[in-house]
Amino acid sequence: MQLLVNLKKYFVVWFLIICAVFVNANTINAQKLTPLLKTSENDLSAFNVEQLKTLIKDYNTKSVSPDEATREEARLIRNRLIATGIDQIDANFNNFQRKDRKKREWLQFLLDFLEIGASTAISITNGERAKSLISEGLGALQGSRTSLNKNFKLLERQIIINKMVADRAKILALILGKLNEDVSQYPWESARSDLRNYFNAGTIDSALSNLSTSTGKEAFDAEENVRFIKGQPLTTAATSTDRDLAKNSRPIKDALKKNLGDESKKADALAKLQKIVKILEEDTDIRKLLQDKDVTSSTDNGIKIYEALRDIIDDQSSRGKRNIVGKINKAFIDVGN
Amino acid sequence: MPDQKTQFYQSGDMNSVQTLEDTCNTDEFNILDGSRLQSLDTVNVDGKKATEAVYQADDDHTGLGMLIIEEYTDNDDADEKIDASNNSFLFKGKAYIKTVSTNVLVFRQ
Numbered sequence: 369m370q371l372l373v374n375l376k377k378y379f380v381v382w383f384l385i386i387c388a389v390f391v392n393a394n395t396i397n398a399q400k401l402t403p404l405l406k407t408s409e410n411d412l413s414a415f416n417v418e419q420l421k422t423l424i425k426d427y428n429t430k431s432v433s434p435d436e437a438t439r440e441e442a443r444l445i446r447n448r449l450i451a452t453g454i455d456q457i458d459a460n461f462n463n464f465q466r467k468d469r470k471k472r473e474w475l476q477f478l479l480d481f482l483e484i485g486a487s488t489a490i491s492i493t494n495g496e497r498a499k500s501l502i503s504e505g506l507g508a509l510q511g512s513r514t515s516l517n518k519n520f521k522l523l524e525r526q527i528i529i530n531k532m533v534a535d536r537a538k539i540l541a542l543i544l545g546k547l548n549e550d551v552s553q554y555p556w557e558s559a560r561s562d563l564r565n566y567f568n569a570g571t572i573d574s575a576l577s578n579l580s581t582s583t584g585k586e587a588f589d590a591e592e593n594v595r596f597i598k599g600q601p602l603t604t605a606a607t608s609t610d611r612d613l614a615k616n617s618r619p620i621k622d623a624l625k626k627n628l629g630d631e632s633k634k635a636d637a638l639a640k641l642q643k644i645v646k647i648l649e650e651d652t653d654i655r656k657l658l659q660d661k662d663v664t665s666s667t668d669n670g671i672k673i674y675e676a677l678r679d680i681i682d683d684q685s686s687r688g689k690r691n692i693v694g695k696i697n698k699a700f701i702d703v704g705n
Numbered sequence: 706m707p708d709q710k711t712q713f714y715q716s717g718d719m720n721s722v723q724t725l726e727d728t729c730n731t732d733e734f735n736i737l738d739g740s741r742l743q744s745l746d747t748v749n750v751d752g753k754k755a756t757e758a759v760y761q762a763d764d765d766h767t768g769l770g771m772l773i774i775e776e777y778t779d780n781d782d783a784d785e786k787i788d789a790s791n792n793s794f795l796f797k798g799k800a801y802i803k804t805v806s807t808n809v810l811v812f813r814q
Contacts, residue, residue: 541752595748595757597713602755605718606731614734618766622739678706682736686712693735 423449424556431551442551446559450543453563461536461570535569548601604688617697620704621678628670638670640703645673647699654692657684708762710737716754716801722809725800726774729758729811739766745798747806756800770814777808786810 423445430442543562546554606614624640627633646665648654658664661676677696684692712732719725729742740760748757763769773792777783787794792812800809 537752544751545753547751594754595746597748597750597755597757600711600713600750602713602715602750602753604715605720605724606728608727611727611731611734614731615771618734618739622766625738678738682710685732685735686710688715690731697735 420449420452427551427556431555439551443549446551446554446556447547449556450547450559450563453560454540454543454566457563457567457570460567461532532570536566539566539569545602601687603686604690606690610690610694613694613697613701617700620700621674624700625674628674634670638668638673641670641673641677642667644677644696644699644703647702648696651692651695654680654695657692706737706762708737709743710740710760710762712736712758712760713748713750713755714758714801716756716804719756719800719802722774722776722802722807725756725802725809726772729772729774732758732760733769733772734766736760737762739763741769742772742795742811744796745800745809745811747799747801754801754804773812773814775810775812776802777810783808783810 427442427445427449430438430445433439433442539562543559543566546559546562624637627637642665645658645663645667648658649665657680658676661679663673663676667673681693681696684690714725714728719728725745729745733740733742737760739762741763743759743761744757746757748755770792772795773790775786775790777786777797783797787810790812792814795811795813798809798811800807
């Protein structure tokens with residue numbers, strides 16, 4: 369009699385587990401590759417196919433132009449394509465996450481419900497592998513759950529999703545950091561490759577293969593609660609040499625600026641600034657920056673020269689071009705006031 | 706020329722408080738034709754951690770002392786360091802040091 373009761377009990381348990389397995393199996397769906405990432409020219413975004421066809425054609429023409437302004441247009445087109453790709457991938461991923469969470473939560477509730485009275489319910493804790501969470505001595509159901517988890521990694525699902533979120537955030541940061549790069553340095557083809565990586569980072573296979581001993585806190589760190597700012601350049605740290613060049617050139621600059629406003633001293637100040645520009649013109653990058661401001665060593669307007677150098681220092685400091693700033697400061701020091 | 710400028714320092718670049726100090730001193734001398742650091746904060750710029758440093762233009766930079774930056778753990782620690790310092794305390798801020806958000810005190814020498 370007791371045997372019959374036990375058999376009936378275990379049959380119910382196994383029946384429910386088999387149902388759970390069947391439902392869970394449907395959650396593991398391969399994510400389809402978003403159309404923008406396919407290499408076939410016929411497979412473009414479902415959002416606005418014709419517009420994207422036109423954009424890509426326009427990009428292909430403009431990206432190889434010798435004219436800088438045209439290549440700049442190509443850069444903007446590339447960035448627009450990137451934004452579209454990110455938008456599609458995010459939409460796919462968010463949809464996947466929602467579907468997965470609902471089914472996962474339902475399964476956990478079912479399994480926990482069947483273990484009412486057990487000493488320790490199995491709980492999902494970020495950063496802990498399934499094996500470490502499975503406690504011992506809970507009977508047949510626990511044994512069943514062990515094999516179930518081993519096959520389907522139920523309790524690792526949150527860890528996997530955390531990993532996907534963190535990996536996606538890192539790759540997105542990488543892509544966004546390249547938006548200011550010229551199309552010759554970061555062509556659309558490279559951007560598309562990065563977008564494929566971004567897409568893949570949101571897949572279970574990628575997360576499992578990349579999963580390390582890092583905890584679920586990684587996802588939180590990647591999305592810290594700080595102010596979000598868009599479209600500003602990041603700059604680099606300065607060295608003690610940069611600091612000393614900046615410090616020692618400051619009084620020379622201040623004196624030259626002051627002398628430009630003094631009728632008896634402005635000619636001398638102009639001569640010194642022209643000499644500084646002549647030194648800097650030997651550097652190809654700095655010569656181009658000066659030419660963009662219509663300044664050469666022949667420029668006879670001291671204020672124009674001074675302001676051009678000031679603005680170049682400001683701009684290059686923001687872009688992490690500390691070597692250029694250092695050269696300008698050194699030229700000020702070498703010529704003196 | 707604007708009277709204020711903001712720099713965004715890459716979090717991975719700042720490997721020590723000393724490096725942050727050197728960077729802020731460099732930028733005070735360089736940008737806006739001489740400026741003063743107003744604030745330091747941790748932000749996210751296009752998905753990347755960064756330290757935001759706001760500089761105010763300063764017409765008279767002559768004789769201005771260098772910035773001194775120190776790390777602190779909590780408010781008690783901050784109060785102790787401020788009291789013990791011979792330098793002028795400017796403000797409390799946050800910065801990424803080795804990509805970790807760090808509380809800092811900024812003084813003027």
